[in-house]
Amino acid sequence: MAEHRIAELLALLKPYWQHFPDLNLAEIMAQLANEAGFQGSLSDVSDDMLIYQLKMRQEKREAMIPGLAKDCEPDFKTAILQARGIIK
Template sequence: MACHRIEELLELLAPVWQKEQELNLMQMLQKIADQAGFKGPLTELTDDMLIYQLKMGSADEGAMIPGIQKDYVENYDWKAAILKARGIDEE
């Protein structure tokens, strides 16, 4: 795992762990895995899953994923975009 991933994970984990300081690291990771619906062994828990759960865990269920939200366009006309990409101008 690259250093920036470790830093991001620690930055996201710190405030969550501060709320439940009585838990050790493995208990905290298990709690996050349970919240994410992860059923496998903790050795298979990925940093991506932890980071995603820590970022999105407190968001509304219908909230958009931050990486997708930046590219989202309201009322996008897919048909016109496909036709334009194929060189067909629909006017």
């Protein structure tokens, strides 16, 4: 895992861990994996899944993924013109 991913994961874990101070790290990972619907071994949990779950767990089920939301255009014409480089 790259250093920036570790920093991001730790920053996201801090408030979650403060909310559940009686749990150890393995229990927190198991709880997050369970919330995400992960059924495999805890050793197979990816950092991407943990980061996504920590970011999205407070959002509504219909909420758009943050990485996609920044590129979303409500107007189709604007989206096409941006994709063609006509407007910024």
